[in-house]
Amino acid sequence: xxxxxxxxxxxxxxxxxxxxxxxxxxxxxxxxxxxxxxxxxxxxxxxxxxxxxxxxxxxxxxxxxxxxxxxxxxxxxxxxxxxxxxxxxxxxxxxxxxxxxxxxxxxxxxxxxxxxxxxxxxxxxxxxxxxxxxxxxxxxxxxxxxxxxxxxxxxxxxxxxxxxxxxxxxxxxxxxxxxxxxxxxxxxxxxxxxxxxxxxxxxxxxxxxxxxxxxxxxxxxxxxxxxxxxxxxxxxxxxxxxxxxxxxxxxxxxxxxxxxxxxxxxxxxxxxxxxxxxxxxxxxxxxxxxxxxxxxxxxxxxxxxxxxxx
Amino acid sequence: xxxxxxxxxxxxxxxxxxxxxxxxxxxxxxxxxxxxxxxxxxxxxxxxxxxxxxxxxxxxxxxxxxxxxxxxxxxxxxxxxxxxxxxxxxxxxxxxxxxxxxxxxxxxxxxxxxxxxxxxxxxxxxxxxxxxxxxxxxxxxxxxxxxxxxxxxxxxxxxxxxxxxxxxxxxxxxxxxxxxxxxxxxxxxxxxxxxxxxxxxxxxxxxxxxxxxxxxxxxxxxxxxxxxxxxxxxxxxxxxxxxxxxxxxxxxxxxxxxxxxxxxxxxxxxxxxxxxxxxxxxxxxxxxxxxxxxxxxxxxxxx
Amino acid sequence: xxxxxxxxxxxxxxxxxxxxxxxxxxxxxxxxxxxxxxxxxxxxxxxxxxxxxxxxxxxxxxxxxxxxxxxxxxxxxxxxxxxxxxxxxxxxxxxxxxxxxxxxxxxxxxxxxxxxxxxxxxxxxxxxxxxxxxxxxxxxxxxxxxxxxxxxxxxxxxxxxxxxxxxxxxxxxxxxxxxxxxxxxxxxxxxxxxxxxxxxxxxxxxxxxxxxxxxxxxxxxxxxxxxxxxxxxxxxxxxxxxxxxxxxxxxxxxxxxxxxxxxxxxxxxxxxxxxxxxxxxxxxxxxxxxxxxxxxxxxxxxxxxxxxxxxxxxxxxxxxxxxxxxxxxxxxxxxxxxxxxxx
Numbered sequence: 001x002x003x004x005x006x007x008x009x010x011x012x013x014x015x016x017x018x019x020x021x022x023x024x025x026x027x028x029x030x031x032x033x034x035x036x037x038x039x040x041x042x043x044x045x046x047x048x049x050x051x052x053x054x055x056x057x058x059x060x061x062x063x064x065x066x067x068x069x070x071x072x073x074x075x076x077x078x079x080x081x082x083x084x085x086x087x088x089x090x091x092x093x094x095x096x097x098x099x100x101x102x103x104x105x106x107x108x109x110x111x112x113x114x115x116x117x118x119x120x121x122x123x124x125x126x127x128x129x130x131x132x133x134x135x136x137x138x139x140x141x142x143x144x145x146x147x148x149x150x151x152x153x154x155x156x157x158x159x160x161x162x163x164x165x166x167x168x169x170x171x172x173x174x175x176x177x178x179x180x181x182x183x184x185x186x187x188x189x190x191x192x193x194x195x196x197x198x199x200x201x202x203x204x205x206x207x208x209x210x211x212x213x214x215x216x217x218x219x220x221x222x223x224x225x226x227x228x229x230x231x232x233x234x235x236x237x238x239x240x241x242x243x244x245x246x247x248x249x250x251x252x253x254x255x256x257x258x259x260x261x262x263x264x265x266x267x268x269x270x271x272x273x274x275x276x277x278x279x280x281x282x283x284x285x286x287x288x289x290x291x292x293x294x295x296x297x298x299x300x301x302x303x304x305x306x307x308x309x310x
Numbered sequence: 311x312x313x314x315x316x317x318x319x320x321x322x323x324x325x326x327x328x329x330x331x332x333x334x335x336x337x338x339x340x341x342x343x344x345x346x347x348x349x350x351x352x353x354x355x356x357x358x359x360x361x362x363x364x365x366x367x368x369x370x371x372x373x374x375x376x377x378x379x380x381x382x383x384x385x386x387x388x389x390x391x392x393x394x395x396x397x398x399x400x401x402x403x404x405x406x407x408x409x410x411x412x413x414x415x416x417x418x419x420x421x422x423x424x425x426x427x428x429x430x431x432x433x434x435x436x437x438x439x440x441x442x443x444x445x446x447x448x449x450x451x452x453x454x455x456x457x458x459x460x461x462x463x464x465x466x467x468x469x470x471x472x473x474x475x476x477x478x479x480x481x482x483x484x485x486x487x488x489x490x491x492x493x494x495x496x497x498x499x500x501x502x503x504x505x506x507x508x509x510x511x512x513x514x515x516x517x518x519x520x521x522x523x524x525x526x527x528x529x530x531x532x533x534x535x536x537x538x539x540x541x542x543x544x545x546x547x548x549x550x551x552x553x554x555x556x557x558x559x560x561x562x563x564x565x566x567x568x569x570x571x572x573x574x575x576x577x578x579x580x581x582x583x584x585x586x587x588x589x590x591x592x593x594x595x596x597x598x599x600x601x602x603x604x605x606x607x608x609x610x611x612x613x
Numbered sequence: 614x615x616x617x618x619x620x621x622x623x624x625x626x627x628x629x630x631x632x633x634x635x636x637x638x639x640x641x642x643x644x645x646x647x648x649x650x651x652x653x654x655x656x657x658x659x660x661x662x663x664x665x666x667x668x669x670x671x672x673x674x675x676x677x678x679x680x681x682x683x684x685x686x687x688x689x690x691x692x693x694x695x696x697x698x699x700x701x702x703x704x705x706x707x708x709x710x711x712x713x714x715x716x717x718x719x720x721x722x723x724x725x726x727x728x729x730x731x732x733x734x735x736x737x738x739x740x741x742x743x744x745x746x747x748x749x750x751x752x753x754x755x756x757x758x759x760x761x762x763x764x765x766x767x768x769x770x771x772x773x774x775x776x777x778x779x780x781x782x783x784x785x786x787x788x789x790x791x792x793x794x795x796x797x798x799x800x801x802x803x804x805x806x807x808x809x810x811x812x813x814x815x816x817x818x819x820x821x822x823x824x825x826x827x828x829x830x831x832x833x834x835x836x837x838x839x840x841x842x843x844x845x846x847x848x849x850x851x852x853x854x855x856x857x858x859x860x861x862x863x864x865x866x867x868x869x870x871x872x873x874x875x876x877x878x879x880x881x882x883x884x885x886x887x888x889x890x891x892x893x894x895x896x897x898x899x900x901x902x903x904x905x906x907x908x909x910x911x912x913x914x915x916x917x918x919x920x921x922x923x924x925x926x927x928x929x930x931x932x933x934x935x936x937x938x939x940x941x942x943x944x945x946x947x948x949x950x951x952x953x954x955x956x
Contacts, residue, residue, distance in 0.1 A: 147825070346725060360748070459657075604736075
């Protein structure tokens with residue numbers, strides 16, 4: 001396991017060398033700290049209590065690669081042949097105007113898209129060289145490996161805080177002390193433990209909006225996924241709660257790969273390592289966040305980020 | 311073999327093996343889904359059996375004379391001398407028609423009052439509560455009510471119209487509730503635009519609200535009628551029973567459900583067959599009413 | 614309408630004449646009177662029923678009537694316990710058999726069924742409500758009871774050591790077959806209400822469960838069933854109310870024995886059956902005792918239905934997340950269920 005990396009903030013990293021880093025990280029089972037410094041902001045360090053360092057241990061995540069992904073609602077093609085890679089242990093933001101297919105595309109990654117009657121997907125979604133759409137793959141297992149946080153916080157209304165987080169592990173028959181440890185670890189990772197440790201038996205729906213969303217994040221973390229998909233997770237929250245979640249995202253990426261759909265470009269600029277811009281179901285451009293926002297290659301990207309439409 | 315493999319098994323991507331679904335979970339899922347499907351099939355079997363048996367035993371009893379002759383008590387000789395079910399059918403039609411004539415205007419009137427005038431006042435809530443109470447009353451108790459007031463109370467004997475009153479009481483809560491639901495679905499904007507044109511309230515109700523709600527209310531009424539047509543208990547001590555065709559609602563009246571009930575306990579097979587024929591006729595009538603009700607509901611602009 | 618200006622007149626320009634306002638006021642007061650009349654009528658009926666029942670209570674005493682185990686017409690003794698027990702046994706049986714099947718059918722229709730099959734399936738289950746109770750009695754006594762008698766005897770023999778279930782001789786009218794047919798009769802209403810409540814589960818919660826890596830059944834267990842708990846219980850109670858009040862089918866199928874049946878497959882009696890069977894020829898105190906039985910029935914179903922509606926409307930309101938149509942949905946749910954399933 002990689003120990004916590006250096007605390008210096010890594011700013012401009014050359015795109016070329018970054019992919020080299022990723023490749024090396026995936027090849028070796030024990031990545032060396034000098035080659036793969038996790039990008040941790042100083043504020044994240046400050047808010048991480050000393051005792052919980054072990055729970056936020058970095059571990060190599062998995063990359064997700066979309067190959068010619070197309071998504072349909074009946075006959076209407078919403079996502080039109082996308083090739084995109086989400087690099088391991090990075091935060092990738094998907095931005096674009098309403099209806100451009102960003103949520104649809106992301107829901108294809110954990111195969112939630114096909115839950116809608118009449119909806120289907122074509123193409124390949126490779127989770128570390130494994131196509132999740134392969135007929136031999138169990139969709140239930142895919143959804144375990146790829147977690148999801150939704151736009152509106154949705155803790156299970158009839159369950160307590162503990163039961164909400166424990167729901168996932170209980171599916172694989174975790175019990176007793178084992179279960180309690182997992183719940184605590186997940187709540188700590190979501191930055192919620194201190195606030196709810198005294199009232200784990202209270203209903204999950206009794207928390208504030210921001211707390212509920214962090215509860216949902218803890219719920220996803222409890223099954224130890226490789227990737228977490230976030231579909232506009234802060235759009236229903238106030239600015240302070242949003243900030244807390246963004247800090248959380250920054251901490252979490254050392255353990256999971258994060259894909260975040262957002263219509264808030266400032267948010268993308270704050271949290272994402274790379275950003276992808278979608279328009280009308282197609283991928284227009286993808287690259288390091290700084291580049292997308294300061295010197296985009298495509299004129300459509302420039303128009304969008306400067307607010308000319310959308 | 312799934313690339314996710316079984317827990318602990320080495321696969322292409324070692325990291326992903328731990329997400330595999332245990333066979334126990336998969337088994338439980340299959341079992342549960344199978345059980346649910348089985349229960350659904352079980353739920354449908356009785357209907358199939360009833361329809362089959364009704365057709366098998368009932369169709370045999372049907373003939374022209376079956377529908378055009380009155381039942382006779384002459385069961386000793388069996389065969390055609392037991393007659394048909396003419397008076398039963400006519401009786402049901404008469405009693406239910408009168409019951410509807412009582413229940414529908416009253417029920418719609420109360421529903422209109424609830425939606426347009428009473429709204430959420432305490433009085434309206436009380437009325438709603440009592441209507442709710444009425445829905446749960448067993449049908450035989452309605453018969454008892456009418457018996458107490460109209461038979462014992464007046465000292466007179468059974469009569470067809472008394473059966474109609476009992477059935478009307480039965481239909482009333484159903485009509486009121488379904489009418490209320492439909493009336494609530496009429497958009498407020500519709501009412502308001504009519505009122506804004508200067509129309510008085512009663513015109514808005516009769517010319518705008520009721521016509522819009524009409525198909526939905528007809529559906530509710532037809533379903534209530536279908537239910538009333540099948541009720542036996544309320545008629546036992548009100549309209550009582552007779553075998554002759556009777557167009558005078560002031561006297562004893564026959565009806566399909568009561569006729570069937572009387573015939574069920576008969577030792578003569580021919581009479582029991584007559585009961586099956588009558589049952590088929592009754593169910594056909596009710597199913598037709600249900601079908602028409604659903605067709606009208608589908609054409610309604612509201613629900 | 615003379616809303617036009619009347620120069621120098623007593624009325625202002627915009628006022629309507631009393632004549633023009635007449636239809637409105639007539640309608641309003643007429644309908645209000647109608648509603649009040651309905652209220653008064655129900656109360657009046659209740660009072661008269663109590664009045665007719667009083668002689669029986671006076672003779673036996675309320676407690677002895679309700680719990681006395683001796684319904685003997687010739688001896689003029691009217692302890693209604695066998696009737697009460699019969700009503701309860703058959704109704705509970707109906708619940709035990711009918712509710713799981715009804716809820717399962719509702720789960721299938723809302724969660725597992727292929728989309729095109731959903732409407733036909735729902736329709737078929739609701740058609741069970743269109744069959745009148747006398748036909749259920751007819752079918753039960755001539756088709757179902759004989760067919761099952763062999764199996765019932767087998768069960769009674771196999772389980773002869775278990776009290777109440779085993780060890781007796783199976784008669785054609787008996788508690789079990791009554792409970793079974795009652796279960797079929799309450800299927801539509803329990804299923805309809807369960808289905809209504811289940812369809813209001815927000816997609817969000819179901820997706821959250823699936824996204825955690827839950828199988829279909831686990832998702833139903835996590836997100837659907839807990840959400841619908843009170844609604845389903847309410848629906849079950851409405852079914853219970855229906856079963857308690859059912860007269861004709863029970864009269865045909867339960868038999869004629871005004872004593873406590875010794876086992877599940879014996880004959881018995883019920884409150885409604887007693888009224889249906891004996892009322893025609895009852896005189897004096899006997900008749901009053903039957904009215905008392907009717908009163909007990911009335912109060913019982915009242916209580917059960919009141920609790921049921923409370924549960925269902927609370928479930929509907931809580932689950933409609935404050936949408937303005939919320940309480941309408943609550944009323945609509947039960948109203949639809951009533952008309953469709955003949956409560």
